[in-house]
Amino acid sequence: MPALRSRHPVRSVPGAGRLRDVRRTPAALASTATLMALSVAVAPAATAGESVDAALEWYDTTAATIAAAGAPTQSTNSRTWAISWLAAARALRAAPAGVNRRDYQDAALAGAVHTSLVALVPARAQELDAALRRTLERIPDGPAEERGVADGQRRARTVLASREGDGLDPASVNSPYPTPQPGPGIWQPTPPTYSPAVQAGNRAARPFLLERADQFRPGPPPALGSGRYRADLAEVRAYGSTDSTARTPRQTETATFWLGSSLTLYTGPLRVALARSHRPAAERATLVALFHVALVDTQIATSDTKYAYLRWRPVTAIRSADIDGDPATSPDPDWTPLHTTPAHPDYPSGHNTYSGAAEQILTALVGPRTAPFSLTSPTAPGVTRTYTDWRTLTQENVDARVWSGIHTRSADTVGVDLGRQVARHTLRHADRLFR
Structure with missing residues (x-):
């Protein structure tokens, strides 16, 4: 691919230094979207004369950036999505008079997401510069392009500054957590690695919209020895063991399909919603922004609840819990789960708080149903x-x-409810993000 040429010199606008650099950078770089196998099919690149959807273009660029060089902690990566797309949504809420609206919005979206991602994932600066150049080459030089980029950059800097020191960096998220003293029902490190607890620092992070981490904290898990507790353990014991004879092949496939990162698994469904939306550009960017704002706050609320109750994992309970003489809860020291247990408490399930929040946002903003879409999973090739x-x-x-x-199923269902509550709160108070 030949180097891209600027049709006219770029005028001096606030924050346009990087724009000038990008327009002079050689363009012989692979598309960042090819670096990540998204959960749904990515639309093919537009050919000459075809219209390009800038929102999908920068959605794929964001996904590829995080896949290639994102943080090791999921909440940090959700924060990157939230900051980048909140900046874009703010930039798209109004276009200045006297300029082409579509050109301005495409430039503003690109400027906002590019500036945010370069700041948050600097290892991908070269690829991000190439992506920005591709977008700007489609836009005629002039006020719409220049003002759009400048406004997007300005919005990005504002959001970045507002989130500085929010405690969602990997070191803060995974701050050391002392292992509790052993006791019935109390979380302990789990086999096979017996690793110390992770993600405890999320509960001390600053939310986007929650007033405090425990704002929607659910009630405690089922009491040890209660009917619900025994039913939960009996179900996991029968259906969740590595050598279960009760679990069907389809159930095993389901468990494996949803094993991976929720962030990765929901990148595809959110892209489906974005691609099929015919709403104005600002509303489409807001969909992505609110989805991830809700998910950051959900992950904070999840860790708060997990570490408030410190409920042990099923493998610990099943191997050691002779609580009341019931055969369903008598110890089974050799019991092993189908999949390795993550290193944090059982209640609630983080996968399910994520699912509940994601479902609530998508249902509220695009409706509960959509045309059929196919989904794959990196953990179920x-x-x-x-x-x-x-x-x-x-x-x-x-x-x-x-x-x-x-x-346990109790941890899962309570998790869904918690995620939905946080998401509803996000939607009710979304206007605070745009003041």
């Missing part, structure tokens, strides 16, 4: 599933964590 609504994804997540042997 070769498996493709088709969906027509968002709730089925949540229902499968609830079952999956039980069939993986790593959560």
